Amino acid sequence: MNKYSKAKIKSNVSLKEDIYLITLETSSTQQAKPGQFYILRPDVRLDPFLGRPLSVFEREDNVLKFLYRIKGKGTKLLSNLNEGDLIQITGPLGKGYPLPKDEFIVIAGGIGLASVYYLIKSFPKKAHLFYGVRNKEELLFYDLLKEFSKELCVATECGSLGYQGVVTEVFSQKGLQLNLPIYACGPMIMIKEIGRIIEGKEIPCYVAVEERMACGVGACLGCVIPTNQGFKRVCTEGPVFDIKELIL
Amino acid sequence: MKPNLKVKIRDLEFKNPVITASGTFGYGLEYSQFVDLNRLGGIVVKGLSLYPKEGNPPPRIYETPCGMINSIGLQNIGYEVFIKEKLPVLKKFDTNVIVNFFGENLSEYIEIALKLDSTDGIHALEMNVSCPNKNSEWRQMGIDPKLLAQAVKEVRKRISKPLIIKLSPQVTDISLMAKICEEEGADAVSLINTIPAMVIDIKTRRSLIGTLTGGLSGPAIRPVALRAVWEVAKAVNIPVIGMGGITSAEDALQFIIAGATLVAVGTANFINPITTIEVIEGIEKFLVEETIEDIKELIGKLNE
Structure with missing residues (x-):
């Protein structure tokens, strides 16, 4: 049950203005598929309240990387974290991309x-x-x-x-x-x-689509989007959808 | 010394006073990847209706200071699917399963209550009289004492399992509503449900919630909830289930001291999926430190 854990920040650097790459060291053995995501939440705080869902950018050995842009106060707070800080991570969550068979x-x-x-x-x-x-x-x-x-x-x-x-x-x-x-x-x-x-x-x-998200595990039903089969949860039925399902 | 954490609602025993709040823990199984469900006092599942409900149009949630607003609109899989797909798995866990239920009108409330009452593996029923997102004449039952009395009475006389009424904070005197529930035969009351709330994008001048308003939850409402629990616990003799922004054992203990026999963890599950376990462990640790042998010695023991 190590889908929820604390990870140590190895680096958190601005690549271009408001775009950051955060690198975490994790003891979690959970493997992640392309297209899956984690919810990152600075260790102890209640405002901003929720963690932020971020796509897995890279997963190798005990290192996890996420690429993000500062959009609001949650990602702003994330960008202020330093090397050595602990961060709460939940994941990997969601369905990833169906793996390609060839090109x-x-x-x-x-x-x-x-x-x-x-x-x-x-x-x-x-x-x-x-x-x-x-x-x-x-x-x-x-x-x-x-x-x-x-x-x-x-x-x-x-x-x-x-x-x-x-x-x-x-x-x-x-x-x-x-x-x-x-x-x-x-x-x-x-x-x-x-x-x-x-x-x-x-x-x-x-x-892969984005929606405001709370639990990330399909429980709160907060992140639904309309599809041609009714509302679907981005967190568990997505974040990757067949474009034909989406009501664009 | 291992303190006694057991509490009861009527004849139903809970191994500890920590349960989940309806709507925040799905059907329980969503969290079994993080939490050993056997350790929980009970699981209160997402509000269930006779037939599936699609819920409200998105956006459904928005983060606010120390909390969030939601307008899910009681989306649920309906009684039949719950019984077929969720309950058989839930039954395998050694914990109390409490089903939160609602209807569009009183006869639907009665109908689903009867079905749940005769279903094995469900230990108690929690009647939602207080959802702020519903549109029906019976939407008023959480705020109209006469409708509340009638609804509780009609459901109570037909079912034998413990009946919990989940109260709305949207009233002048919540202890009056709790007393009505007690008089009409409810076995416990749970409070508080979310508080009606709103948030606006000033550029678009639109609400950030699809249905314009929603219900506020999280630590932002905790002091309000605590005071409501204290008022209600003084007014009734049936157990009170306290909830509203509990994120830690310290929070939960405040509710217990205010008079809650059980506490429910809600929105905190979203920010830390193992909150329930941390609360249980923290309560036990506190009792050991304070040399309190039985949690019941702490319930309602506010020094005034």
Whole structure:
């Protein structure tokens, strides 16, 4: 029963402005699948009250990494924690991505990279990665991503690197015809556009979604989203859903 | 010395006074990956209705200072699925299973209460008269003394298992409502349910809860809950189940000293899934330190 434990912070550094990478040392033997998440909560506090669900960025031996952007007071507090501090972790939680059998497409928008990086790394040279950011300063792990993926297409909104435009445009020009399963994480507007592009096509597409969450284990029913089979819990029935299920 | 933690509601014995609050512990099984359910005094499952309910549109939760607002809308799997899929697994644990239930009207309350009463493996019933998210004429039963009296009376006379009434804090005098429950034959009262609350996004000028308002829970409401438990415990002779923002043994002990025979851990399960166990262990440790042999010696022993 070591799904709930205290982990020691090895490092917690800003990579680019408000984007941080936190590295934890854990005694938990729980293995994590790409797409699963943990709830991180600074050790003793009641305000902010809830922990924050973060996708597993990397899991190796006794080290767990999470990539996050400061969005509100919870992530702000998280960013202030230092090396050596203890943090409460619960996980791994949720269903991860269905594991790809061969080559696959990944579409990542901005901080959505946090959810798909581990998938790309776990299947070296199998991912055709379409990675969209606002400008080249926001681009993360370029060299590593180039190494792990079979093909890397970067799109920047301002055109400071790679294609100028949004990542879904590049995908529909260069990725769609590959006819490979798609794994995606990014802002809702990106997910909606992917849904529109592949509508009527028989391409499997799995997307990781985000919702405000409390328990993380399917008990409180707080994180539901509407699907074509009624409300589903992001924490346990997700966070990865078949795009066809989602009401976009 | 190992202190005695056993308490009772009527003839139903609890191995310790720590149970879970309805709606915060799912059907119990969600937490068996963290907690040895056999150690709990009891599990109060998510509010159950005759038929499945889809619940309220999201967003359903929002974090607030030292707590959260929820508007789940009593989403649940319904009686049949509970009996078929959840109860057989719950039965394997050595703990009391308490089913929280509700209906859209009094006849539905009676119908599900009858079914639960005749189902093996359910030890007690908790009647929800106080959900702030429901829309029906009987929504008023938690705040209208006449409706409350009628509802408790009608359910009580038909069932034999211990009957707990879960009270709303949304009344002027909660001890009056508790007394009505006692007079009409309830075996215990549990309090408090969440407090109606709201939070607004100033940029969009919209509520951050899908149904505009929800119920506030967590440590933010603890002092309010504690005072309500103290008032009620003085007014009735039946056991009181105290809840509202309990996160530790120290919190739970305050409720016991105020007069609670049992305590329920609710929202704290969301921030630390093993809170229940920490509370049980902490209460036991406190009794040892204070050389109190029996938890009953502490119940309601506020020095005034």
